[in-house]
Amino acid sequence: xxxxxxxxxxxxxxxxxxxxxxxxxxxxxxxxxxxxxxxxxxxxxxxxxxxxxxxxxxxxxxxxxxxxxxxxxxxxxxxxxxxxxxxxxxxxxxxxxxxxxxxxxxxxxxxxxx
Amino acid sequence: xxxxxxxxxxxxxxxxxxxxxxxxxxxxxxxxxxxxxxxxxxxxxxxxxxxxxxxxxxxxxxxxxxxxxxxxxxxxxxxxxxxxxxxxxxxxxxxxxxxxxxxxxxxxxxxxxxx
Numbered sequence: 001x002x003x004x005x006x007x008x009x010x011x012x013x014x015x016x017x018x019x020x021x022x023x024x025x026x027x028x029x030x031x032x033x034x035x036x037x038x039x040x041x042x043x044x045x046x047x048x049x050x051x052x053x054x055x056x057x058x059x060x061x062x063x064x065x066x067x068x069x070x071x072x073x074x075x076x077x078x079x080x081x082x083x084x085x086x087x088x089x090x091x092x093x094x095x096x097x098x099x100x101x102x103x104x105x106x107x108x109x110x111x112x113x114x
Numbered sequence: 115x116x117x118x119x120x121x122x123x124x125x126x127x128x129x130x131x132x133x134x135x136x137x138x139x140x141x142x143x144x145x146x147x148x149x150x151x152x153x154x155x156x157x158x159x160x161x162x163x164x165x166x167x168x169x170x171x172x173x174x175x176x177x178x179x180x181x182x183x184x185x186x187x188x189x190x191x192x193x194x195x196x197x198x199x200x201x202x203x204x205x206x207x208x209x210x211x212x213x214x215x216x217x218x219x220x221x222x223x224x225x226x227x228x229x
């Protein structure tokens with residue numbers, strides 16, 4: 001069955017520190033992968049997405065993610081975190097079998113210490 | 115201009131009541147979705163519509179009935195509300211259902227609390 005796992009429920013980093021949020025997927029075909037961010041009380045905003053080509057994808061707000069097929073991972077990274085990055089981060093896979101839809105991970109809540 | 119808007123933002127109601135949530139998108143998209151986010155932040159798709167036609171119904175109880183009067187609107191009506199319906203409901207839209215590469219654009223959510 002298709003699934004997305006985000007192993008870390010909560011992560012706390014200091015402002016200016018680097019960040020890596022983990023995402024593992026289970027999907028038989030070529031995955032279409034997404035990272036979304038949900039700020040408190042807000043809807044979800046797309047950070048970046050991967051379909052094919054270069055496995056290192058650049059997104060908005062200084063985020064990047066690397067697709068590693070051998071590890072079934074699509075981890076999100078940022079070299080230097082800002083206090084405004086505190087939010088909930090969701091990884092999702094877009095399925096192509098049957099009807100197209102997203103399957104979301106359970107999210108990682110990021111806390112940034114001043 | 116808000117791309118995907120939802121009303122109301124908050125909804126508090128009693129068990130057994132019927133309520134509706136409205137969603138509108140001004141992006142010219144063909145496809146709209148309803149998602150439910152539970153108390154643990156888990157997001158799950160409920161329905162999707164493409165050009166006013168139901169495409170996905172993820173085994174949602176019959177008490178939930180989506181209605182799409184035109185492709186810019188997708189409303190969600192819930193009958194006989196139950197405590198377990200308390201959640202945040204997100205509307206989203208995308209340009210084309212047939213393309214898994216299409217980005218989905220989300221509304222701000224409607225926080226439903228059933229007492």
